Amino acid sequence: MKKTKQLLACLVLMTLGLGTAHADYTLNLVQGVTQLSHELYDLHMLVLWICVFIGIAVFGTMFYSIYHHRKSKGHEAAKFHENTTVEIIWTIIPTLILVAMAIPATKAVIDLDKTQESEMSIKVTGKQWYWDYEYLDNGIHFESHLDEASEKTHRVSSMDPRSVPNYLLNVDKPLVVPTKKKIRFLFTAGDVIHSWWVPDLGWKKDANPGFVNEAWTYVDKPGTYRGQCTELCGRDHGFMPIVVIAMEQEQYDAWVKTTLEKQNQPVDLSDQSRGSLMTKGESVYLRNCVACHQIDGNGISGWFPALRGSAKVTGNMDQLIGFIQAGTSKMPAFRKLPDNELAELITYIRNAPELGNNVGDEIQPNKITPKWDDDE
Amino acid sequence: MTAVVAEHDDHHDHHDHGPEKGFLRWIFTTNHKDIGTLYLVFALVMFFVGGTMALIIRSELFEPGLQFVDPNFFNSMTTMHALVMVFGAVMPAFVGLANWMIPMMIGAPDMALPRMNNMSFWMLVAGVLLLASTLFMEGGAPASGWTLYPPLVLQTGKAFPFAIFSVHLLGISSIMGAINVIATIFNMRAPGMTLMKMPLFVWTWLITAFLLIAIMPVFAGAVTMLLTDKFFDTSFFDAAGGGDPVLYQHIFWFFGHPEVYVMILPTFGVASTIIPVFARKPLFGYSSMVYATGAIAFLSFIVWAHHMFTVGLPIAGELYFMYATMLIAIPTGVKVFNWTATMWKGSMTFETPMLFSIAFVVLFTMGGFTGLMMSVAPVDFQYHDTYFIVAHFHYTLVPASVFILQAAGYYWLPKWTGNMYNEKIGRLHFWLSAVSVNILFFPQHFLGLAGMPRRIPDYAIQFADWNMVSSIGAFIYGFSQLLFVYVVIDTIRGGTGEKVTDEVWEDASKHSLEWTVPSPAPYHTFTTPPETIPTEHF
Numbered sequence: 001m002k003k004t005k006q007l008l009a010c011l012v013l014m015t016l017g018l019g020t021a022h023a024d025y026t027l028n029l030v031q032g033v034t035q036l037s038h039e040l041y042d043l044h045m046l047v048l049w050i051c052v053f054i055g056i057a058v059f060g061t062m063f064y065s066i067y068h069h070r071k072s073k074g075h076e077a078a079k080f081h082e083n084t085t086v087e088i089i090w091t092i093i094p095t096l097i098l099v100a101m102a103i104p105a106t107k108a109v110i111d112l113d114k115t116q117e118s119e120m121s122i123k124v125t126g127k128q129w130y131w132d133y134e135y136l137d138n139g140i141h142f143e144s145h146l147d148e149a150s151e152k153t154h155r156v157s158s159m160d161p162r163s164v165p166n167y168l169l170n171v172d173k174p175l176v177v178p179t180k181k182k183i184r185f186l187f188t189a190g191d192v193i194h195s196w197w198v199p200d201l202g203w204k205k206d207a208n209p210g211f212v213n214e215a216w217t218y219v220d221k222p223g224t225y226r227g228q229c230t231e232l233c234g235r236d237h238g239f240m241p242i243v244v245i246a247m248e249q250e251q252y253d254a255w256v257k258t259t260l261e262k263q264n265q266p267v268d269l270s271d272q273s274r275g276s277l278m279t280k281g282e283s284v285y286l287r288n289c290v291a292c293h294q295i296d297g298n299g300i301s302g303w304f305p306a307l308r309g310s311a312k313v314t315g316n317m318d319q320l321i322g323f324i325q326a327g328t329s330k331m332p333a334f335r336k337l338p339d340n341e342l343a344e345l346i347t348y349i350r351n352a353p354e355l356g357n358n359v360g361d362e363i364q365p366n367k368i369t370p371k372w373d374d375d376e
Numbered sequence: 377m378t379a380v381v382a383e384h385d386d387h388h389d390h391h392d393h394g395p396e397k398g399f400l401r402w403i404f405t406t407n408h409k410d411i412g413t414l415y416l417v418f419a420l421v422m423f424f425v426g427g428t429m430a431l432i433i434r435s436e437l438f439e440p441g442l443q444f445v446d447p448n449f450f451n452s453m454t455t456m457h458a459l460v461m462v463f464g465a466v467m468p469a470f471v472g473l474a475n476w477m478i479p480m481m482i483g484a485p486d487m488a489l490p491r492m493n494n495m496s497f498w499m500l501v502a503g504v505l506l507l508a509s510t511l512f513m514e515g516g517a518p519a520s521g522w523t524l525y526p527p528l529v530l531q532t533g534k535a536f537p538f539a540i541f542s543v544h545l546l547g548i549s550s551i552m553g554a555i556n557v558i559a560t561i562f563n564m565r566a567p568g569m570t571l572m573k574m575p576l577f578v579w580t581w582l583i584t585a586f587l588l589i590a591i592m593p594v595f596a597g598a599v600t601m602l603l604t605d606k607f608f609d610t611s612f613f614d615a616a617g618g619g620d621p622v623l624y625q626h627i628f629w630f631f632g633h634p635e636v637y638v639m640i641l642p643t644f645g646v647a648s649t650i651i652p653v654f655a656r657k658p659l660f661g662y663s664s665m666v667y668a669t670g671a672i673a674f675l676s677f678i679v680w681a682h683h684m685f686t687v688g689l690p691i692a693g694e695l696y697f698m699y700a701t702m703l704i705a706i707p708t709g710v711k712v713f714n715w716t717a718t719m720w721k722g723s724m725t726f727e728t729p730m731l732f733s734i735a736f737v738v739l740f741t742m743g744g745f746t747g748l749m750m751s752v753a754p755v756d757f758q759y760h761d762t763y764f765i766v767a768h769f770h771y772t773l774v775p776a777s778v779f780i781l782q783a784a785g786y787y788w789l790p791k792w793t794g795n796m797y798n799e800k801i802g803r804l805h806f807w808l809s810a811v812s813v814n815i816l817f818f819p820q821h822f823l824g825l826a827g828m829p830r831r832i833p834d835y836a837i838q839f840a841d842w843n844m845v846s847s848i849g850a851f852i853y854g855f856s857q858l859l860f861v862y863v864v865i866d867t868i869r870g871g872t873g874e875k876v877t878d879e880v881w882e883d884a885s886k887h888s889l890e891w892t893v894p895s896p897a898p899y900h901t902f903t904t905p906p907e908t909i910p911t912e913h914f
Contacts, residue, residue: 026838029758029825044755051745059738062716066734070724071656077723081658081912090713091706098702101752106695108754113691154442154834161440162837168440169836187688192528193621195686195761199827203757206687208622209527210615213688230761230829232521234528235448238832300448302514302533 030199033221033246037202039108047101054097112203115214118184122175126187126194126207126229129236129291133175136186140259144171145287146239152286154239155295169226172287174243176259178252179219187213192234198227198244206231219246236291267338269365274347277362281348284341288334289349297355308356313349317363320346340365394899406490407899408475409792414497415472416785420861422464422504423778427854429457434850437843442834450833451519456511458522462639463546464504466773469781470642471496471553474581477788478557480890480897481575483566483906488559496552503545510535510542521831523632524599526613526624530606537607540599547592554585554592561585566889566905572663573911575888579666580645583673587634587641590677595631598624622687629680637676640772641669643740643780644711647733650787651715652912653884654730655722659912661714668707668714675704685756694753701751705744712741727881728802732783735810736776743771746821761831764824770817774853779809782860789864790880794896795871797863805863808856815849886910 031041069075125132130145145151147170153159154168161167177183187196189207197204204227205215219225227242247255272280289307293299297308307313312323321342327333337345343365350359395401395410405411432453436444445453475493479486487493510517515533518524524539532539561582565574574582602624604610611617613624644665652659659665681689681697689697715737724730746768750756759765782805789797819842824830828839835843876895878885885891887910893901 026826027822030827040755040758043752044749044758047749047752047755051748055741055745058712058716058741062719062734062737065716065719065721066724069655069720069722070726072725075721075723077656078721079657080660080721082661082663083717086717087661087664087710087713091710094706094709098705102699102702105698105752105754108752109691109694109698112754112757113694157441157443159441161834162840167837168834192531193525197761197827197829199758204686204760205757208615208688211620211622211688227827228829228832232451232525232528232831234531235446235451235519237451238447238829238834300446302516303448 032200032202033219033223033225034200034202034217035220036108036111036217037200039111040202043104043108046104050097050101112215115184115216118182118216120178120181121184121186122177123186123188124196124207126189126196126233126240128191128234129229129240130287131171131175131194131196131229131240131242132190135256138256138260140256140263142173142259142263143287144173144175144243146170146241147172148283148286151239151290152295155290166226168239169228169241169243171241171243174224174245176245176247176252176255177217177219178249179222179246180249182216182218185215185217187215193231194229194233194240195231196227196242197230198225198242200225200227201244204230219244222246222248239291267340267365269339271364271366272340272344274362277344277347277364278351280341281344281346282352282354284337284345285348285352288337288345292331295354297349297352297357307349314357314359317346317350317361320350321368339368342368404494406486406494408479408487408490408493409897409899411487411490411493411497412472412474412476413792415468415475415500418497418501418504419465419469419472419781420864422460422468423857424861425508426457426460426465427857429453429460431850431854433457434847436833437835438847439844440835440837440840445833447833448516448519451521451831452511452517454831455518455520455522456507459507459518460504461773462522462635463507466639466777466781467550468500470581470584470639471550473577473642473646473781473784473788474553474557476792477890478560478578478581479564480893480901481578481888482561482564482569483889483902483909484560484564485900485903487556488564489556492552493556496549496556499545499549499552503542503549506538506542506545510538513538523625523628524602525628526602526605526621529602537603540603543599544596547596550588551592554588557581557585558589566902566909568909572666573909575645576648576659576662576665576669576912577642577645580641580648580669583669584638584641587638587673587676591631591634591638594627595635598627598631601627622684625684625687626681629683630677632683633680634673634676636769636772637673639777641673643736643777644669646780646784646787647715647736648711649888650729650733650783651718651737653787653881653887654727654733655719655724656883657718657722658887659714660717660720661710662912664710665714668710671707672704675700675707679704682751682753682756685753686760698751698753702748705748705751708744712737712744727786728797728799728806729783729787731803731806731810732779732786735806736779736783739771739775739779739810739813743768743776746771759824761829762824763820763828763830766830767817767820767824770820774817775810775813779813782809785860785864787881788890789867790871790876791890791895791897793868793871794876794894795867795869796874796876797867797871799872801859801863801866805856805859808859809853812849812852812856816846816853817849819843819846819849887912 029041029044031038121136123134123136130143132143134141149164150168150170153161153164187205187207189209194207195204196207201217203215205213223246225244229237229240292304293307299306324334343363347362349355350357436450513535517535518532518539520529601612605612611619613619613621648659648665679701682701750759786797786802823839823842828835878894879891880895889906
């Protein structure tokens with residue numbers, strides 16, 4: 001019966017599949033790229049096969065009985081209603097099978113827990129709705145948001161997700177790690193609980209606000225590995241993916257060098273053309289604002305105010321700067337935005353046709369002066 | 377006091393009166409059969425309300441991209457679908473069956489506490505309506521999943537206190553129902569109906585009732601702490617004030633794990649009642665069935681953190697909860713083997729209730745297999761919070777609890793109405809359901825293993841094909857259920873026209889007492905206790 005059903009499901013799938021070229025789905029768990037993920041994969045297969053064999057035995061018996069012991073075939077009902085020997089046997093055999101499963105499972109639990117003697121540490125902070133990565137050994141620190149193509153596509157219904165490479169599984173800044181190095185991850189969260197999962201690494205771990213969790217990995221093979229947040233964390237839970245790029249030590253060292261150089265460069269506050277302010281402003285908006293105020297600037301009634309036609313947005317420029325930097329009880333303070341990004345953002349939200357605003361002005365990065373007081 | 381006495385006398389004066397005339401009968405009734413009907417009808421309506429929410433979810437997931445709903449509303453739908461199905465459909469449906477069948481199965485004239493019975497039903501209605509009203513509040517219905525994890529749940533809009541008050545009402549209603557079941561079974565059994573002669577359905581409900589009394593106050597406590605965290609500046613679950621968000625998860629799952637057994641133990645009971653009748657054999661291993669139910673209920677209290685393997689448990693916790701969870705497979709296995717042995721060498725016929733029961737044994741076992749897989753803590757670091765778990769618990773709820781509730785409907789409708797249901801449509805309903813439920817849920821195993829997290833409104837392209845298959849299955853399954861509504865209404869109105877006997881099913885009265893009373897069952901049954909007590913050991 002089960003087989004027929006699976007066959008039916010496959011037939012339906014095949015008919016549908018004719019129209020779609022994407023046949024790169026998988027049916028089984030990924031094997032992954034670490035020793036640990038292989039160990040878990042083997043364990044998964046072991047238990048799966050145990051289940052398949054028990055299933056064949058039990059369902060086989062049942063269907064034999066259904067076929068032969070039916071009234072329409074004139075089968076007379078037997079009278080037995082218990083058999084202590086049989087009952088003891090089918091209690092003991094499953095117990096033994098469980099013990100056999102528990103032994104490798106115990107070893108795997110212990111292996112998962114071996115976070116000691118790591119060679120480097122990365123602190124991962126989950127936030128609504130992006131990841132924040134901090135390399136504790138060299139000071140690299142950046143945020144990793146959903147990439148712009150996916151961000152725009154999932155917010156505009158006329159755009160086709162199939163035209164976006166790695167739709168919803170791509171980020172603007174991936175986490176870069178060296179291969180063949182034991183890496184310890186520290187997980188925490190800034191607001192609600194998130195969970196960091198890259199299937200190829202073999203595990204997920206919850207990021208709890210106010211607490212720190214640990215996990216470790218040792219990637220064998222260079223490559224790009226993708227994952228997602230797996231603990232419901234609010235409206236954009238489905239839109240905070242994870243991308244890990246594992247590279248050989250040499251390339252990794254080069255990446256660290258250039259990234260640190262870029263990070264330590266003073267912010268470029270030179271004047272920009274209006275076009276440049278607007279384009280870059282859109283990126284800043286997509287990274288920081290779109291989750292609440294939406295792609296069309298309409299916000300969400302009852303939750304997030306609209307920017308479209310908002311007097312705060314289109315009114316006094318200095319007050320707007322102060323407002324964004326200070327935040328409110330609902331909106332986080334965006335002091336983290338450097339002056340150039342703030343100038344780009346403000347020019348964009350005051351003038352973007354997508355948001356329905358057209359004040360007709362602009363502000364250059366060097367014109368931004370802090371409007372908030374650190375002592376407050 | 378005088379009023380009570382007066383009414384008592386009044387009752388004696390009209391000893392064999394029938395139901396009250398008119399609409400008020402259904403408001404004020406204290407008759408176990410009326411209240412049972414109310415519960416069952418309410419549950420069926422809620423099954424369609426929750427089902428509609430499921431179809432909204434599956435429509436959005438039909439294709440990648442956001443087509444129909446806002447992500448926040450999507451999260452509200454997953455939350456409300458679960459709450460409505462658990463507290464509005466499955467649990468009330470089993471309470472309805474308990475009301476109808478427990479007195480008739482133990483030879484009692486009614487439930488022990490008829491007025492509380494009425495009150496518990498109307499509190500349920502109030503609770504569910506309150507819950508449903510949150511859909512129309514500013515900020516929308518709760519969108520944090522049915523588990524209501526903080527800190528996320530504290531971001532709920534105006535609906536937050538209403539949702540919590542609704543949980544309180546539902547909890548009180550369940551506790552009252554459970555007290556009633558226990559009081560009835562312990563005090564109202566007919567002479568000679570010893571505990572070990574009771575039908576398995578009664579046994580499983582007795583144990584379920586104890587689970588309910590133990591867990592509902594825990595849940596009420598957990599949500600009350602959420603309430604004070606939000607409005608009265610406590611910090612039970614806020615690290616900034618010395619609390620811990622994970623503490624909530626421990627409390628919730630101490631309720632939540634037994635809660636899922638509240639939905640499955642009566643399912644076991646009905647299956648153990650139906651299968652022997654259609655195999656024309658006594659239930660195999662009656663006493664081991666009872667002990668297995670007790671063992672499962674006990675284990676349900678000591679395995680809760682297997683819902684939290686990735687939350688950052690200490691290694692000893694991981695190991696303990698893994699071993700304890702694996703143990704559940706043993707008593708559950710015993711049950712599956714017993715049902716198989718009951719069929720073995722029987723003389724089986726395959727009317728609709730039996731078809732649904734066999735499908736239950738097979739498909740529930742498949743849900744059990746994935747449960748066993750997830751009990752292995754280290755591999756659960758991959759499975760956790762993916763579509764694999766969605767497939768798992770839907771296999772243990774839809775083709776298990778829901779199939780068995782419908783099997784119970786087909787099985788007892790002739791007794792309730794005195795009419796035979798339409799077997800052809802019943803079988804059509806079965807085959808459509810059994811095939812489509814697998815098209816719906818089987819592909820979700822693949823999606824989960826391939827890496828699709830649960831509770832997301834949009835997904836990467838490699839998940840597109842199986843999501844589409846799953847959604848198609850959902851629509852077939854959903855619309856097939858209208859056949860069940862048709863059969864129920866049709867049977868109440870006269871069904872096939874064939875007059876059913878008291879026994880309805882061949883030799884059913886050898887198994888259980890309800891088949892010794894006339895069909896349809898009179899308004900009052902067993903006003904004098906039965907003389908012979910059937911058992912499963914004949």
